[in-house]
Amino acid sequence: MGTAHAIASTPLSSHVIEIRPYALARRAVELRDALVARRRRVAPGHQRPLEIVIDVLDRTAWVPAADRDAWERLLDFMGDHDGLHAIPACAAAANLFGLAVFGDVLDHAALADLADHLGQVRVARLQHRHAAPLESDAGLPLTSRAIRRMVAPDLGARLAEDPLTVHRAGPIDHASLRAAQALLVQGIDRTWTVPVLDSPEELIDIAVRGTVVEWRHHLALVMNDPWSPYTARIVDIAQQSGSPHAASVIAAVIDMCREQAVEARSDPLPREIGGLVAVG
Numbered sequence: 504m505g506t507a508h509a510i511a512s513t514p515l516s517s518h519v520i521e522i523r524p525y526a527l528a529r530r531a532v533e534l535r536d537a538l539v540a541r542r543r544r545v546a547p548g549h550q551r552p553l554e555i556v557i558d559v560l561d562r563t564a565w566v567p568a569a570d571r572d573a574w575e576r577l578l579d580f581m582g583d584h585d586g587l588h589a590i591p592a593c594a595a596a597a598n599l600f601g602l603a604v605f606g607d608v609l610d611h612a613a614l615a616d617l618a619d620h621l622g623q624v625r626v627a628r629l630q631h632r633h634a635a636p637l638e639s640d641a642g643l644p645l646t647s648r649a650i651r652r653m654v655a656p657d658l659g660a661r662l663a664e665d666p667l668t669v670h671r672a673g674p675i676d677h678a679s680l681r682a683a684q685a686l687l688v689q690g691i692d693r694t695w696t697v698p699v700l701d702s703p704e705e706l707i708d709i710a711v712r713g714t715v716v717e718w719r720h721h722l723a724l725v726m727n728d729p730w731s732p733y734t735a736r737i738v739d740i741a742q743q744s745g746s747p748h749a750a751s752v753i754a755a756v757i758d759m760c761r762e763q764a765v766e767a768r769s770d771p772l773p774r775e776i777g778g779l780v781a782v783g
Contacts, residue, residue, distance in 0.1 A: 504575060525746070530578050531563035545590075551620060552594035555613040559597040562605060570604050575646055576637045590654035591621055595629035600637060603648035608665045608675075611658065615678035623678075627685035632636075643732070653717055656748040680752070684759045686723055687715065695723040699733060701732040703744035704736070708748050722760070729761040 535557055542553045566574045577600050581593050594617060599609040617626045630646075638645050652658075658679060662672035697720040700706050709717055725734050734757060741750040 515601060521570065524568075527565045527566075527575055527578065530582075531560045534578060534581055535560040548620070549590050552590045553771045555594045555617065556590075556597045557610060558613065558777045559601045559605075562601075566604060572639060573600065573604075573723050580633065581635055591617075591625075592629055592633045595621075595626055596633040596637065599630045599634045599646065599649050602652045603645045604650040606655075608662055608668045611653075611662065611675050611679050612668050612671075613761045614653070614682050615675045618678050618682060623681055623685050626682065627689055630686055631689035642716055644714070646647060647713075650683045650686060650718075653679040653686075654752045678701075679681055680755055681759065683752075684756045687718060687756065688726065688760070691726060692718050693723050693727045697719050697724065699724070700740065704739050707744050707749065708752075710746075710753075711764060722756070725757055726764075727762055729757065729764050 532604065538553055538557050538560070542550060542557075545553065558652065563574070568599070577596060580596055584593055594613075598613050598617060614626070621629070630649075634643075634646055634649075659672060659676045662668040662675050668675055687732060697717075700709070700721065709721070721737075724731075725737065737752050738750075738757060741753040744750060
């Protein structure tokens with residue numbers, strides 16, 4: 504009776520938890536093998552994006568237990584998007600997962616290569632759109648972690664020390680910063696309002712513990728008027744924060760927002776479309 508009770512009380516979930524990593528690893532290997540076979544047949548332009556996906560799948564054994572749900576959702580996404588048109592989407596999603604979970608220099612090199620191949624803005628749009636199914640909640644923790652990796656204070660040194668990236672450490676570091684800003688501005692509504700930051704402590708708190716959703720709400724105020732007194736105030740309190748790296752990243756992000764605002768004003772296409780609408 505006692506033995507039967509002990510068997511009955513054994514949680515079955517423990518056996519499921521032990522089996523799951525092997526099942527996910529098997530799925531990852533199957534997907535990887537299919538992509539390797541496809542790489543031999545696709546045009547040269549698809550070779551590097553496929554390679555980026557394969558590099559992420561190769562590290563299935565290093566996925567932490569806490570990230571297995573996101574890993575399974577990534578495998579589901581790749582399994583559902585089987586076709587040449589889906590290669591950029593799969594590469595962008597896999598790269599964002601790799602940045603967030605692994606943060607290896609090869610993930611940053613892959614991000615720079617994707618930006619060269621597809622364009623910085625398109626990569627950000629693909630990551631914003633196709634990372635959504637991988638997220639566990641509305642705070643977008645995976646995207647938040649990836650952006651933190653893109654602007655990590657030790658990134659430049661790590662790139663310069665690794666044989667894989669030493670020959671182009673500067674360009675990759677710069678590409679990661681620009682990728683972070685491009686991803687930050689995705690999905691922003693310039694009508695958003697949020698209590699303004701008014702102290703270095705508040706700024707550091709949101710930089711260290713905030714989510715991409717919170718960052719986007721504050722960035723909406725910047726994008727609404729990149730030269731406003733509040734935007735200048737953010738740069739000022741960042742310089743007072745005692746974190747030179749945070750101050751330089753915030754200043755760089757605001758500079759990029761200003762560059763984009765100037766480009767948008769000088770682009771003749773919106774004015775031409777506006778004129779056509781008026782005539783219509």
